[in-house]
Amino acid sequence: MIELQKINKSYQVGANSLHVLKGIDMIIEKGEMVSIMGSSGSGKSTLLNILGILDDYDNGKYLLDGKLIANMSEKKAALFRNRHLGFVFQSFNLISFKNALENVALPLYYQGIRRSKRNKIAYEYLDKMGLTEWAEHLPSELSGGQKQRVAIARALVTNPSVLLADEPTGALDTQTSYEMLDILQDINKSGITVIIVTHETDIAERTHRIIKLKDGIIENFSKN
Amino acid sequence: MFDRDNWQEILATLRNNKLRTTLTVFGVFWGIFMLIIMLGSGKGLQNGVEQNMGDLATNSCFLWTQRTTIPYKGFPRGRFYNFRNSDTQALLDNIPEIEQIAARLQGWGGDGANNAVRGLKTGAFTIFGDYPAYNIIDPVKILSGRYINKLDIKYKRKIIVIGTRVVDLLFEKDEDPLDKYIRINGVYFKVVGTFESKKAGGQAERENNNIHMPFTTLQKTYNFGDIVGWYSLTADKKVKVSVVQDKAIALLKGRHSISPDDDRAVGHANVEEEFKKMTGLFLGIKGLTWIVGICTLLAGVIGVSNIMLVIVKERTKEIGIKRALGATPIKIITQIISESLLLTATAGYTGLVFGVGLVELINFALIKYGANSEMFKNPEVDFKIAITALIILIFSGIIAGFIPAQRAIQIKPIEALRNE
Numbered sequence: 184m185i186e187l188q189k190i191n192k193s194y195q196v197g198a199n200s201l202h203v204l205k206g207i208d209m210i211i212e213k214g215e216m217v218s219i220m221g222s223s224g225s226g227k228s229t230l231l232n233i234l235g236i237l238d239d240y241d242n243g244k245y246l247l248d249g250k251l252i253a254n255m256s257e258k259k260a261a262l263f264r265n266r267h268l269g270f271v272f273q274s275f276n277l278i279s280f281k282n283a284l285e286n287v288a289l290p291l292y293y294q295g296i297r298r299s300k301r302n303k304i305a306y307e308y309l310d311k312m313g314l315t316e317w318a319e320h321l322p323s324e325l326s327g328g329q330k331q332r333v334a335i336a337r338a339l340v341t342n343p344s345v346l347l348a349d350e351p352t353g354a355l356d357t358q359t360s361y362e363m364l365d366i367l368q369d370i371n372k373s374g375i376t377v378i379i380v381t382h383e384t385d386i387a388e389r390t391h392r393i394i395k396l397k398d399g400i401i402e403n404f405s406k407n
Numbered sequence: 408m409f410d411r412d413n414w415q416e417i418l419a420t421l422r423n424n425k426l427r428t429t430l431t432v433f434g435v436f437w438g439i440f441m442l443i444i445m446l447g448s449g450k451g452l453q454n455g456v457e458q459n460m461g462d463l464a465t466n467s468c469f470l471w472t473q474r475t476t477i478p479y480k481g482f483p484r485g486r487f488y489n490f491r492n493s494d495t496q497a498l499l500d501n502i503p504e505i506e507q508i509a510a511r512l513q514g515w516g517g518d519g520a521n522n523a524v525r526g527l528k529t530g531a532f533t534i535f536g537d538y539p540a541y542n543i544i545d546p547v548k549i550l551s552g553r554y555i556n557k558l559d560i561k562y563k564r565k566i567i568v569i570g571t572r573v574v575d576l577l578f579e580k581d582e583d584p585l586d587k588y589i590r591i592n593g594v595y596f597k598v599v600g601t602f603e604s605k606k607a608g609g610q611a612e613r614e615n616n617n618i619h620m621p622f623t624t625l626q627k628t629y630n631f632g633d634i635v636g637w638y639s640l641t642a643d644k645k646v647k648v649s650v651v652q653d654k655a656i657a658l659l660k661g662r663h664s665i666s667p668d669d670d671r672a673v674g675h676a677n678v679e680e681e682f683k684k685m686t687g688l689f690l691g692i693k694g695l696t697w698i699v700g701i702c703t704l705l706a707g708v709i710g711v712s713n714i715m716l717v718i719v720k721e722r723t724k725e726i727g728i729k730r731a732l733g734a735t736p737i738k739i740i741t742q743i744i745s746e747s748l749l750l751t752a753t754a755g756y757t758g759l760v761f762g763v764g765l766v767e768l769i770n771f772a773l774i775k776y777g778a779n780s781e782m783f784k785n786p787e788v789d790f791k792i793a794i795t796a797l798i799i800l801i802f803s804g805i806i807a808g809f810i811p812a813q814r815a816i817q818i819k820p821i822e823a824l825r826n827e
Contacts, residue, residue, distance in 0.1 A: 237731060237820045257816070258735045265733020272824060276728045280419040285412075292412055293733040337732070 184213035184376055185234065185345065190243035192229055203229045205399040206243070211378065213344070216371040218379045218387040221396035228349065230396065231380050235268055235347045236260045248344065265293050269338030269375075273350035275330040277322040277337075284309060284318040287336045294341065308336040312366070328359040335366060339375075346370060348379045352386055364389055417746045420718060431714040432754035434707030435803075439755045439796055442700030443762025443788055447769075449696050451786030453689045458784050461605035461614075463545045464641045465682040466506075468652040470659065471637035471674040479666035488663045488672075490635035497662060498638070502654050504646045507543050512536035512625050512636040515592060523577065523618065524590045530576040532569075532618045534591060536625025536636075544639045547614060552585050552600030559621040565628075567591070568600040570615035589618075594628055596620060607784060637674075648679045701799070708751065708803040715747050715811035719818075727820045736816040743815050747808030748801065755800035763788050 192204040203226045211217050221227040232238035233245065236252055245252045247267065255263065264270075277286045284305050291301035309315055312332040322330055331351060338346055348367065352360035364386060371377045379390060387393045388407055395402040421428045475486045495510045514534030516522025521529040542554045547570075554568055569577075569584065578584050588595045604614035626632065640655065642648040656673045659665075665672045719726070726739055766786050773785070 235731070237824075257730075258737070261730060261733050261735040264731060270731050276724070276731075276824065278725055278728065280416070280423075289729070290732045293729075293735070293738065298411065341733075 184215070184248065185209075185211040185378075186244070186246040188244040188246075190230075190233060190245060191241045192226075192233065192238075193241060203399050204233075204240070207399075207401060209394060209401060209404075211376060213376055214371070214374055215392065216368065216377040216379075216390045217392045217394060218381055218390040219394045219396060220380075220382060220384075220387050221402075222382065224398075225396040226399045227380050227396050231347055231349055231378070234345075234378065235270060236264055261293075265290055265341060267343050267345060269341070269343040269346040271331070271334050271338050271346065271348040271351045273353035275322070275327075275334045275354070277330055277333060279322055282319050282321050283314060283325065283333045286322065286333055287340050290337065290341045305336070305340055308340045309333070311339075312336045327355050328362065331355060331359075331363055332366065335363075335370070339370065343375065345376045345378065348377065350381055351379060352381065352383065360386065413742055413745060416742065417749055420722070420746065421750070424718075427714065428750070431710050432750050434710040435704065435751050435754035435800070436707070436758040436761075438700065438704030438707040439758035439800065440762045441703050442696070442796060443759060443793070444765060445696040445700060446693070446792055447762070447766035447786040447788045448783075449689070449692045450788070451769075451783045452692065454787070455607065455782045455784040456685060456689075458605075458607040459610055460678075460682075461545065461547075461610070463678060464507075464543070466644070466648045466679055467544050467639060467641045468648050468675060468677045468679070469637060469639050470652070470655060473671055473674045475665055475669055475672040477666040477669040477672075479669070480664045482664055488665070490638065490659065492633040492635060494635060494659060494662060495638075498640075498655055498658060501658055502651060504643045504651045504654070506641045506643045507540040508638060508640040509538045509541035509544055510622055510635040510638055511538075511541065512622060512629075512631060512634070514620075514625055514629050522592050523573070525577040525587070528577045530573065532573055532616055533613075534625070535617060535619050536622040537619045538622050541619075541639060544641055546605065547602040548605050550601045550603055551583075552598070554600055554602075555619060555621050560623050563623045563627050564621060565594065565596045565624055566599045566620065567596040568602060568619045569598055570617045571601065571603050572612070572615040573618055574601050591618065592629075649677055652677055704799070704803065707754070708807045711747055711750050711754075711804070712807040712810055715743060715750075715808055716814060718746070719743065719811045719815045723818055724824065726815055726818055727824045730818075730820040731824065739815050740812040743812035744805055744808035747811070748804035751800055751804030751807060755797065755804075759793060759796060763793065 187207050187209050190204055190207040191202070193200045193202040195201075207230060219227045219230060229238065233240050236255065239254070252263075278289065281289070284302060287308055288301040288305035291304060296304075306315065306318065309318055312335060314329060314332055314336070317325060317329060322333070325333065346367070351367070352363055355363060360383075367377055367379065368389070377390075379386065381387055391407060393405045393407065395405070472488055472490060475482070475488070476484055478484045490510070492510070495508065498505060498508060512535070514522070514536065516531065516534070519531055521531045522534065523530050523532050537555055538560060539555050539557060550571070552568070555566070558564070559566055567589065569589070574584050577589060578587070584598045584601055587598050589598060590596075604611035606614060626634070638655075640651065642651040652675055656675060657667070659673055660667055660669065729739065766788050770786050773783075
């Protein structure tokens with residue numbers, strides 16, 4: 184499903200080159216729910232960016248669904264993200280002047296789907312998250328948990344094969360965090376590969392597998 | 408590009424920063440407003456000055472006699488001489504490039520002394536003896552009746568064509584001047600036509616005070632013999648009037664024993680040269696107007712571009728989210744450019760409307776209060792110019808959005824999202 188071979192990535196910081204990922208090898212099977220852990224600076228965000236085709240890697244190989252992801256044009260990458268990947272962020276990243284329904288429908292807009300049709304689909308996904316009452320509300324009128332559920336609905340609306348979550352519970356209280364994880368587990372059960380970046384052990388323990396990163400290399404894999 | 412979501416977003420951002428948006432677009436508004444006002448005023452100036460010339464043929468020149476300045480063929484310097492009827496024929500025979508020629512004469516009086524009488528009414532008017540051709544060279548607007556014709560010339564008819572001021576002074580308000588008689592310097596003339604000047608201001612006043620009679624009639628009535636006062640002539644379209652003028656002067660000098668080197672014996676004026684100077688002047692004014700206008704507009708466009716950069720910077724995160732969700736670079740570019748286009752086009756269109764409105768208002772006021780003068784008349788904005796300005800605007804809108812749009816797509820989604 185997802186296969187990384189000797190992925191290297193360094194950033195140019197002033198005159199120095201910062202080697203962030205030093206040869207990552209891993210395979211994530213279809214339908215797996217995996218968490219990536221590591222302290223800050225371990226390279227987990229960079230790894231997620233590469234997995235999400237939000238960033239290039241210097242060398243190595245990244246295969247997604249058997250397709251080599253390398254040197255993609257921005258346009259191709261955008262289309263690929265839109266069709267195959269769903270993103271959930273720590274800070275929700277909803278568009279402030281669009282209501283919940285419009286936020287969820289946004290990825291469909293980029294697919295060129297008609298307004299009425301995409302609103303219908305978006306409404307279904309909001310319904311799955313139990314947020315139909317809030318469809319017309321702006322993000323500023325929603326609680327943290329509600330915002331994150333809108334964000335998840337938005338990530339799922341294009342029916343992606345992989346869901347990437349960057350600290351999805353980072354801005355939420357424990358109770359809401361667990362609810363969020365229940366939702367992510369349900370999503371995973373429906374056959375979507377879920378990758379969660381987190382530094383919270385209790386969250387990571389509820390996934391199938393934990394990938395621990397340290398200083399740009401994988402320290403260990405552990406199964407729960 | 409023209410879908411609802413796109414415009415919804417554009418309006419949302421612009422609405423969020425009303426003051427900033429207003430100040431920004433004011434630059435563009437002002438640029439186009441000034442351009443229109445300046446173009447309108449320039450046109451007003453041109454209309455005024457051109458009106459001053461009426462329909463005077465631009466390819467015409469005038470020749471008159473002056474004292475000689477060089478002794479020649481036994482004649483002393485300082486001699487007076489006159490053009491004769493035979494000169495007219497000689498000019499026509501020898502210079503084929505002459506299109507129209509009108510010999511002219513002026514009758515006595517008119518400079519303060521009353522020379523025309525009708526019943527109890529009297530007036531001082533300028534009396535001209537003219538050929539039909541003169542109304543082609545420097546035409547007046549015939550209000551009633553007719554101008555002098557060939558038969559009038561041939562039979563030396565005692566008829567006159569009179570200006571509106573003559574009508575006002577010698578006739579009652581509702582009286583028809585046609586077929587009435589006026590006594591001029593003791594001789595009765597029948598009015599066959601009335602006219603109004605096509606010029607403006609003082610020029611028009613002078614012209615409306617004129618009385619035209621057949622050239623031959625005037626020669627006879629005033630005992631001029633075969634003397635010609637001066638010539639008005641126009642050149643064939645194919646040649647320059649200055650060429651014809653030089654030929655005519657040379658011919659006349661030969662016929663009147665004037666030294667070929669005597670530059671002052673034959674007085675001359677050339678409308679073409681005057682007209683060229685004026686055309687050049689107006690071209691200069693127009694050019695300057697465009698330069699200033701475009702520069703002002705450019706300043707406005709730079710303002711818009713600048714503010715679009717700020718908007719892009721502010722929305723870095725939003726743009727990042729959109730790109731993570733699958734917005735292609737072209738979508739982002741389209742959005743930024745449409746936004747800038749909307750700003751410039753709206754501002755520019757408003758400026759255009761206000762500018763044209765003001766110009767029209769001034770025009771209306773000038774007409775209403777009769778303030779059209781010799782120097783300024785009917786300011787107006789050419790429809791073509793307005794369209795040109797709009798096209799320039801649309802282009803500048805696209806250009807103003809281009810750099811910010813480039814900046815927007817250079818933002819990597821991750822950088823945008825990291826920017827917490």
